[in-house]
Amino acid sequence: MTANEMTGGEALAHMLLAHEAGPIFGMGGFQLLPFYDAARRLGLQHHLINDERCGAFAADAYAKVTGRVGLCDATLGPGATNLVTALVESLNAGIPIVALVGNTHRLHSWKNMTQESRQVEILRPAVKEIIRIDHIERIPELIRRAFVVATTGRPGPVVVDIPEDIAHATYPFDETWFEVDSTYTAAPALRTRPAAENLAAAVELLVEAERPIMLCGGGVHISGAAQMITRFAEAINMPVAHTMSGKGSIACTSALNAGIFGRYDRIANRLIDESDVLLVVGCKLGEIATKRYTLPEPGKKIIHLDIVAEEIGRTVIPSVSLWSDAREGIADLLEVLPQDELKERLAKWAATVATRMQQWRVDVAPRLTSAEVPINMARLLHELNLNLP
Template sequence: MSTASSASPATLTMSGGAAIARMIRAFGGGPMFGMGGFQVLPLYEAARELGLPHHLIHDERNAVFVADAYAKVSGRVGLADATVGPGATNMLTALAEALNAGSPLVCVVGDTHRDHSWKNMTQESRQVDALRPMCKELIRVESIKRIPELMRRAFAVATTGRPGPVVVDVPEDLMHDTFDFSEADFVVNPAYEAAPALRSRPDGEAVARAADLLANAKQPIVLAGGGVHLSGAAQALTDFARATNIPVAHTLTGKGAIPCVDPLSAGLFGRYDRIANGLIEQSDVVLVVGCKLGEIATKRYTVPAPGKTVIHLDIVAEEFGRTLQPEVMLWGDVKLGLQDLMAALGERAAALKARLRPLAESVPARMAKWREEVSGRLYSEEKPISVARLITEINKVLPEDGILVADGGFAAHWAGLLFDTKRAGRGFVPDRGFASIGYGLPGAIGAALAAPGRPVFSLTGDSGFCMVLGDLETAARLNLDFTVIVVNNAASGYVKALQHLVYGAGKHISADLNEVNFAKVAQAFNCTGIRVEEPGELEGALRQAMATKGPVVIDVIVTRDPAKMLPGVDSRAAVIKKGDRIA
C-alpha cells in the first residue's frame, strides 16, 4: 500500500484512499460496508492490503443501517462507504436514522473529479447538498494532504456531544492521487474511537436545585430516553432508581435504561403504555433523562400534562424547552449528571427511599394487574398467531444477554410495549431515529458483528423484509449467527391498521401483499428457514433458531385482522373499538 521514499525513511507515499484506510485503522475501525465504484477503488485496495474488515453489501442504505446498529450495540464508530451519485444518495434514509438516534458513524463517499465537475460526468449530482442536512457534519476534502486531519475531525465530531454520522466527501482525483505523508500524520487520539468520547458535568448549582426538588417530591418519576444508552448510563440510572425508589418509565429507544423486569420499571410511556402514563399523570416532579420528548414519547405532546415540575438532563442544550419548559436544566452527560444528583441528595436519598416505598411497591402491583388484564392476548391460542403471543415467547426464550432488533412500523411498537429486557443496558435496538422500515435485517447484521456470542433476534414485518432481503446473501456470506423473525400478515400492517381505525372496516387500499413463504426464500439464500403457523410451535422454533449456526429466518403467520394489528390505541386515530386494546 505504501512505500518509503529513498529521500526520507519517514516519508510514506500513498493514495488519498490509502490515507483514509490508514486513518480508519489508526482509530481501530471495525467492519466497513459498502458497494464499490471507480471513485473509491483506492480505499478498497488499501483495505485489502491492510487487512481491514470490509464487506460488500447490496444497498448503501443497508450499509449505513448495519453501521448504525453496530454503533448502537458497541458504542464504537460505525463505518460505511459509497461511490458517487446513486451510491451516495442511497445513504440518505439511513443517515437520517443515525442523525436522529445519535449513532456515531463515519461514512466515506466518493465524488466527481474536480477538473471535470459540472460537465455532466457519469452519475454526477449535487450530492453534497443532499447529504449535508442528513448528517451531523459533512466534511468536503479539497486537499489530499489534509486527509489525516479531516479524518481525525470526522471521528471527533461523530463521538462527542450527541454522537452522530459524519460524511467525508472525497473527489475522485484526491482519492486516486498520491502524496508523501509522514508517520506523524497518522497519530490519533484513541478517545475518539467510541462514544461518548468526552463527558461534561452539569452546572453544580442546577444540580443542587434539582436535588432539592427531588428530595421534597411527593410522587416523582423518571422518563428515560435513548440518551441513557448513548452515555452508557443504564447502570447508573438503575442504581439511582433503587437508591431513591423513584419509578422509571422509558421511550422506545430508552428500553433497558433499567431492566424491564426491575420492580421500579413502569415500562413504555407515550403513544402506547402499560401503566406509565397513569403514573406520569399522578406525578408532581418529572426527571427527564436523555430524552427528546418527541411525538410518540409524549403521545402527541399531551404527556406529561401541564403543571408538572420538570427537571431535564441532556447533553444537547437545544432540547431544553422544545416540548416542555423545565424548571431546572441540567446540561451535561447523563451518567455524570446522575452521579452528581446522587451525590447532591446525599443522606436525603435514604429518607426519600423510605418515604417513596408505597409508591415503589405500587409499581409491580400495577404491572401485575395490567398483565392479568391482557393475559388473554399475551397467551392467546388464536390462529393466525397473535403478535402479543409471539413477543411473550420471545421474552421466554431470549436469555439475559440477548439482543432484540426491531424494525420500524408496528414491529417496534409491539416489541417496545411487550418485550422485557432482563438487565440494564442496550438489549433492545429499534430504528426509532427515523422509523424507516427495512432496518430489521441489516440491523441484525450490525448487532451480530458488534456482539459476537450474544443471541440476536430481529423482528421485522413482511413489507420491510421485502425491501432488504437481498442482504440475506450478505449474512450467509459472513456466516453470522442471528434470527430474523418475519411478522407475516401479508400486508403493510401499520398502514392497513390505521386505515381501518380512521376510515372503518374494509376501507383500505395499497396495503395488502401477496402471501410469501419466507422460510423458502431463506433456504434459497442458503440460510435456515422455519415457518410457524401454530402458536404452540413458537417456543420450539425460537430455540431451534438459537441453536442453529448461520442466519435463520422464522416466518410467523400472524393475524390478518387489521383491528388486531396494533398493540393499542394509536393516539392519532379518531376512533377505536374498546375491545381491540391491549394497553
C-alpha cells in the same frame, strides 16, 4: 522526520487503521479505488454489500451494539444518495458513523460526468456534518475531525466527501501525521457534568417530591448510563418509565420499572399524571413519548437532563435544566441527595408500580392466552417471552 509517498486513498486507509477501525460496509466505485486497494493490503475489514443502504444500516447496527464508530462507503451519485435513509436514522438516534463517499474528479465536475449529482447538498441535511476534502495533505486532519464530530456531544453521522483526483493523487505524508487520539474511537468520547447551581435546584425539587418518576430515553444507552440509572432508582426508590429506545434503562423485571410511557404505555402515563416531579434523562420528549404532546400536563415540575442543550425546552419547558452527560449527571445527583431519607419516604409510592403492573397483566391475560385463529399477536409475543432463554 520521514515522508512516505502514497495516494490519498491509502492515506484514508491509514487514518482508519489509526482509529482502530472495525468492519467497513460498502460498495466500491472507481473514485475510491486507491482506498480499496490500500484497505486490502493493510488488512482493513471491508465487507462488500449489494446496496449502499444495507451498508449504512450495517454500520449503524455495529455502532449501536459496540458504541464504536460505524464505517461505510459509497461511490458518487446514486451510491451516495442511497445512504440517506440510514444516515437519517443514525442522526435521529445519535449513532456515530463516518461515511466515506467518492465524488467526481474536480477538473471535470459539472461536465455531465457519469452518475454526477449534487450529492453534497442532498446528504447535508441527513448528517451531523459533511466534510469535503479539497487538498490531499489535509486528509489526516479532516479524518480526525470526522471522528471527533461523530463521537462528541450527541453522536451522529459524518460524511467525508472525497473527489476522485484527491483519492488517486499522491503526496509525501509524514508518518507522524497519522497519529490520533484514541478518545475519539467510540462514543461518548467526552462527557459533561451539570453546573453546580442547576444541580442544587434539581436536588431541591427531588428532596421535596412525594411522587417523583424518572423518564428515560435513548440517551441513557448512548451514555452507557443504564447501571447508574438502576443504582439511582434503587437508592431512593424512584419509579422509572422509558421510551422504546430507552428500554433497558432499568431491567424490565425490576419492581421499579413502570414500562413504556407515551403512546404505547401500560401503567406509566397514569403514574406521570399522579407524579409531582418528573426527572427526564436523555429523552427528547418527542411525539411518541408525549403521546402527541399531551404529556405531561401543563404545570408539572420537570427536571430535564440532556447532553444537547438545545433539546431542553424544545417541546416542554422544564423547571430545571441540566446540561449533562446522562451517566455523569445522574451520578452527581445521587451523590448529593439524602438517599436513606428518600428511600424510606418514597417506598409506598414505589410499591404501587409492581401492584399496578401485576393488575395490568391480569387485565391483558385474555389477550396473552387467546386461542383465536389466526393467532393473536399478543399471544405470539407472550409465548416467545415464555420460551426464549
